Amino acid sequence: MSEAVRVENITAAYRKEPVLRNVSFALPQGRLIGIVGPNGAGKSTLLKAVLELIPKSSGNVEILGSSVRSQKKNIGYVPQRGNVDWDFPTNALDVVMMGRYAQIGWLKRPSKKDKALAVEALERVGMKEYADRQISQLSGGQQQRVFLARALIQDAQVYFMDEPFAGVDATTERAIIDLLxxxxxxxxxxxxxxxxLQTVTEYFDWVLLLNQRLIACGPVEQTFTSELLQKTYGGRLSFIQQENLKI
Incomplete structure (x- = not known):
């Protein structure tokens, strides 16, 4: 099975406090993979460390068999909404167009084809009619759709998405998972x-369980089990109704 991502012994820290400790795993290509763990487990930190958006204390990452830097054109990233400056004066179409810069270069003007692809991407996420709307004037769910469109227009091979369902309504969540x-x-x-946790088995076919250290990584049916979830969440799992977890 070809690997999309290989991570070896990543350690990352904030203010000298370790958030990830010696995390290693390999993820196969062509899968829909969930990263699951309690608050503070280092899930977002893991994405940022893998993508070299924050420094690593140690470790190595390969995307599609080579360095992250060499695979930039093949990587799409959707950050958490809370990490984006929504007051930046730009409209939805321009935000989506940013996803083309890896192909056209920052100093070149987008072509008619680039604009057409951006409009098509907005249409795919149900946001075409908002193309000229300032990004700050959109709802949280609409903003998330625009950022998804920006990722789609990259036509990447590996997509990293940081809580794309957070703060969106049920209709938007369904639209996003259908696209994924x-x-x-x-x-x-x-x-x-x-x-x-209640949607993990419905949405994903592979899951990575994380709590600062790697707990488990593999196919959902083998990895998303009561025993491994207990190791991941500990006492914090008690508030979850077991009958609602499809495990």
Whole structure:
């Protein structure tokens, strides 16, 4: 099975306090993968460390068999909404167009084809009519759809998404997961930080359980078990109704 991502012994810290400790795993290509763990487990930190958005204390990462830097054009990233400056004066179409800069270069003007692709991406996420709307004037769910469109226009091979379902309504969540499954069907690898345990078995076919250290990584049916969830969440799992977890 070809690997989309290989991580070896990543350690990362904030203010000298370790958040990730010697995390190693390999993720296969063409899968929809959930990263699951309690608050403070280091899920978002893991994405940022893998993508070299924050420094690592140690460790090595390969995307599609080579360095992250050499695979930039093949990587799509959707950050958490809370990490974005929504007051930046730009409209939805321009935000999506940013996803094309890796192909066209920052100093070149987008072509008619680039603009057409951006409009098409907005249409795919149900946001075409908001193309000229300032990003700050959109709702949380609409903003999330725009950032998803920006990732789609990159036509990447591996997508990293940090809680794309957080703060969106049920309709938007369904639209997003349908698109992610469509990407998977096209052979793309989609890696998603996710917090809702009740939808893990419905949404993903592979799961990574994390709590500062790697607890387990593998197919959902083998990895998303009561025993491994207890190791991941400890006492914090007690508030979750076991009958609602499809395990």
């Amino acid at each position: 499954k469509e990407l998977k069907e096209k052979g793309k690898t989609v890696i998603v930080v996710h917090h809702d």
